[in-house]
Amino acid sequence: MNLLELKDVSKIYGSVKALQHIDLSVRQGEWLAVMGPSGSGKTTMMNIVGCMDKPSNGAVILDGADISRETPKNLTAIRRDKIGLIFQQFHLINYLTALENVMVAQYYHSLPDEKEAMQALERVGLSNRAKHLPSQLSGGEQQRVCIARALINYPMLILADEPTGNLDETNENIVLDIFRQLHREGSTIIVVTHDPEVAEEAQRTIVLEHGRIAAISENHQKNHQK
Amino acid sequence: MKKQTMYLRMISGSLIRRRSRMLVALLAVAIGATVLSGLLTIYHDIPRQMGQEFRSYGANLILVPSGDEPSLSAADVEEAMAYFPADSVVGIAPYRYQTVKINEQPFMAAGTDLAEVKKTSPYWFVNGQWPTEPGSVLVGEAVADLIRLLPGSPLTITGTDASGKSFSRDFTLSGIIQTGGKEEEFIFMSMQDLENAMGNADEIDVVECSISASGETLDAIVSRIGTNVPAVTPRLVKRVTQSEGAVLTKLQSLVYLVTVVVLLLTMICVATTMMAVVTERRKEIGLKKALGASNESIIKDFLGEGIVLGAFGGLLGVILGFLFAQAVSLNVFNRPISFGLPLIPVTMLASIVITGVACLIPVRSAVDVDPAVVLRGE
Ligand SMILES: Nc1ncnc2c1ncn2[C@@H]1O[C@H](COP(=O)(O)OP(=O)(O)OP(=O)(O)O)[C@@H](O)[C@H]1O
Numbered sequence: 088m089n090l091l092e093l094k095d096v097s098k099i100y101g102s103v104k105a106l107q108h109i110d111l112s113v114r115q116g117e118w119l120a121v122m123g124p125s126g127s128g129k130t131t132m133m134n135i136v137g138c139m140d141k142p143s144n145g146a147v148i149l150d151g152a153d154i155s156r157e158t159p160k161n162l163t164a165i166r167r168d169k170i171g172l173i174f175q176q177f178h179l180i181n182y183l184t185a186l187e188n189v190m191v192a193q194y195y196h197s198l199p200d201e202k203e204a205m206q207a208l209e210r211v212g213l214s215n216r217a218k219h220l221p222s223q224l225s226g227g228e229q230q231r232v233c234i235a236r237a238l239i240n241y242p243m244l245i246l247a248d249e250p251t252g253n254l255d256e257t258n259e260n261i262v263l264d265i266f267r268q269l270h271r272e273g274s275t276i277i278v279v280t281h282d283p284e285v286a287e288e289a290q291r292t293i294v295l296e297h298g299r300i301a302a303i304s305e306n307h308q309k310n311h312q313k
Numbered sequence: 314m315k316k317q318t319m320y321l322r323m324i325s326g327s328l329i330r331r332r333s334r335m336l337v338a339l340l341a342v343a344i345g346a347t348v349l350s351g352l353l354t355i356y357h358d359i360p361r362q363m364g365q366e367f368r369s370y371g372a373n374l375i376l377v378p379s380g381d382e383p384s385l386s387a388a389d390v391e392e393a394m395a396y397f398p399a400d401s402v403v404g405i406a407p408y409r410y411q412t413v414k415i416n417e418q419p420f421m422a423a424g425t426d427l428a429e430v431k432k433t434s435p436y437w438f439v440n441g442q443w444p445t446e447p448g449s450v451l452v453g454e455a456v457a458d459l460i461r462l463l464p465g466s467p468l469t470i471t472g473t474d475a476s477g478k479s480f481s482r483d484f485t486l487s488g489i490i491q492t493g494g495k496e497e498e499f500i501f502m503s504m505q506d507l508e509n510a511m512g513n514a515d516e517i518d519v520v521e522c523s524i525s526a527s528g529e530t531l532d533a534i535v536s537r538i539g540t541n542v543p544a545v546t547p548r549l550v551k552r553v554t555q556s557e558g559a560v561l562t563k564l565q566s567l568v569y570l571v572t573v574v575v576l577l578l579t580m581i582c583v584a585t586t587m588m589a590v591v592t593e594r595r596k597e598i599g600l601k602k603a604l605g606a607s608n609e610s611i612i613k614d615f616l617g618e619g620i621v622l623g624a625f626g627g628l629l630g631v632i633l634g635f636l637f638a639q640a641v642s643l644n645v646f647n648r649p650i651s652f653g654l655p656l657i658p659v660t661m662l663a664s665i666v667i668t669g670v671a672c673l674i675p676v677r678s679a680v681d682v683d684p685a686v687v688l689r690g691e
């Protein structure tokens with residue numbers, strides 16, 4: 088079953104055609120990598136899928152409903168209920184501790200639950216940093232807080248825009264491990280990356296160029312038993 | 314965990330952990346509230362202050378000896394006093410003047426009833442104390458300056474008594490008076506002390522009366538005393554009473570204008586500071602939206618911070634504003650200010666509303682921007 092379907096999606100910023108006639112389906116539980124040169128429209132596509140932006144043309148069907156015609160208010164609700172976002176620049180709230188940053192996502196979603204938030208931090212190996220402010224955390228640790236935050240409300244779709252772009256190899260591996268585990272548990276993941284090694288971890292890679300899908304490749308890796 | 318608990322945690326986190334930023338905002342709010350509560354206090358207190366100021370002009374009727382008579386006797390005065398409406402007499406102070414010397418320098422001494430003087434001349438500002446026992450005197454500031462006296466100083470007064478003999482008596486200075494008028498050149502003592510020194514009694518040069526009555530009543534009193542008590546000539550002294558109302562309104566509307574203008578300026582100042590503080594946080598707003606926060610809940614977050622800031626700033630402003638008004642009052646009126654308790658909620662409310670609105674303006678505009686656009690920057 089397809090969790091996500093893009094049908095002839097285009098996005099035009101003035102004279103810039105950021106996306107052109109994209110057709111793409113993502114299965115439930117699939118791990119998809121998106122590659123492509125800078126400016127090829129990767130972030131634009133992620134924003135549209137993540138209900139942060141609307142396409143100029145075409146339909147985006149998420150979980151059976153077209154989100155391309157929704158009002159901003161409904162988009163916010165869909166984002167809150169169905170999507171977990173991980174950003175390249177982390178984007179943590181700097182005056183809240185790691186734990187509180189995770190709880191903020193719970194707060195806007197439903198009810199904050201300190202125990203559950205703590206478990207999410209444990210899961211990304213940060214239970215001993217729960218009371219630290221973002222400024223007291225390394226980049227890798229900050230990214231792991233973001234992941235814990237993205238996972239806390241059990242999203243049906245995890246969107247990660249260059250999650251390892253600002254990390255060294257050790258931290259990259261920690262993050263990839265978490266993704267592998269999420270994948271094994273059945274999460275649907277879309278990861279934007281410049282790094283072929285990161286892309287190889289996914290089941291399928293699409294390459295964008297000038298806002299079009301230039302290539303699609305299936306990766307047959309040992310760690311994708313499913 | 315309850316939603317409110319997290320809400321409070323977020324607000325307190327923002328206020329406490331972003332201390333330096335918040336202090337700037339708090340300062341702006343507090344200064345605004347200070348000016349507001351200070352000026353309102355002064356505005357509110359002006360009628361009282363000025364009323365006292367005007368009432369302070371004291372005596373509005375004086376009694377002097379008629380014709381060639383050198384002085385009034387206590388009996389004459391008593392006779393005239395019978396014509397005063399009993400319940401409207403504020404004070405009646407008889408004066409006897411005599412030239413005396415201190416250190417061979419001539420001064421004018423006045424014997425009087427000091428307790429009554431306090432009522433007829435309430436504007437006297439006494440540095441030290443009013444005399445309470447025989448042998449203590451008040452001197453005007455000019456006198457004290459001339460012979461370098463301080464409250465508590467001893468002084469010896471010499472002179473010639475009624476029978477032509479010279480006398481010398483020791484006194485203690487209990488206080489120095491400031492009036493801004495010619496009283497500052499006098500020495501004031503009890504009538505008893507002066508009579509003892511002079512060796513004779515019952516000589517009164519002038520009686521100052523303070524009577525709270527309308528102009529017509531005073532006119533009637535004057536004519537009745539004039540016809541019925543031949544030894545006494547009553548005279549009306551023009552007090553400022555007539556113009557009191559006009560001056561008061563003018564003064565108050567002046568302060569009102571100043572208050573409004575300054576208030577507008579501080580409001581703009583507070584608003585711009587808050588706007589700058591919030592605009593800095595557009596990214597945070599975008600992030601919260603990306604996390605699924607509704608516009609309402611983001612507005613609620615910032616409003617909460619604004620209200621806490623406004624409340625604390627307002628409270629600080631109430632305290633500082635009172636000190637400010639007090640300083641102004643002591644400098645201008647030489648009198649402490651009366652503080653209206655309703656000013657506390659008014660200032661707090663104004664400060665909360667202004668801060669809240671100042672927060673809302675930039676938050677509202679930031680909230681409508683797509684989170685993608687905000688988060689893309691950098
Ligand atoms: N808000 C916008 N207004 C105008 N043009 C935009 C806007 N957002 C993106 N673009 C343009 O759309 C194109 C695609 O941008 P996008 O951010 O999707 O690229 P990307 O593939 O994510 O690049 P990178 O790898 O550098 O992150 C770029 O040419 C960019 O300049």
Ligand SMILES: [Mg+2]
Binds near residue numbers: 129130131248
């Ligand atoms: Mg990008």
